[in-house]
Amino acid sequence: MMTLIAIFFPFASFFLRGKILTSILCLILQITLIGWIPAAIWAVISLQNSRADKRNQKLIRAIKAKS
Template sequence: MTLIAIFFPFLSFMFRGRILTGIICLILQITLIGWIPAAIWAVISLQNSRADRRNRKLIRAMKTK
């Protein structure tokens, strides 16, 4: 998924269900200069999503004990 976020940043958002964000990213990505910020944005967003999922899992595990 990280490679998709680097080479096709808008697809990274689309696969996670963030359609409007994916369209905004695609508009940014269309320009060659905007490709790098779009890729960075997609990778950071992907990492934040993974961290949020991990935190929710830890909180759920702590509540069951």
Template sequence: MMTLIAIFFPFASFFLRGKILTSILCLILQITLIGWIPAAIWAVISLQNSRADKRNEKLIKVMKTKS
């Protein structure tokens, strides 16, 4: 669901994750039709990185508790 939002409404993807300034910058980029594609790519990559960071934090917690 968030990936679709990141593709069709890149600024909303940042806004919903609490990155207000990044959202405004992305909206300015996305106003032009040419800027929409880089904005969408930026939003999707940022979303994937955020998910990977959360996954890594969980793994680190598990590894610390088992040691």
């Protein structure tokens, strides 16, 4: 669901994750039709990186709990 939001409404993807200034910058970028594609790519990559960071933190906590 968030990936679709990141593609069609890139600024909303950042806004929903609490990145207000990044959201405003992305909105300014996507106002132009040619800027929409880079904004969508940026939002999807940022979303994937955020998910990877959460996954890594969960693994680190699991490893620390075992030792």
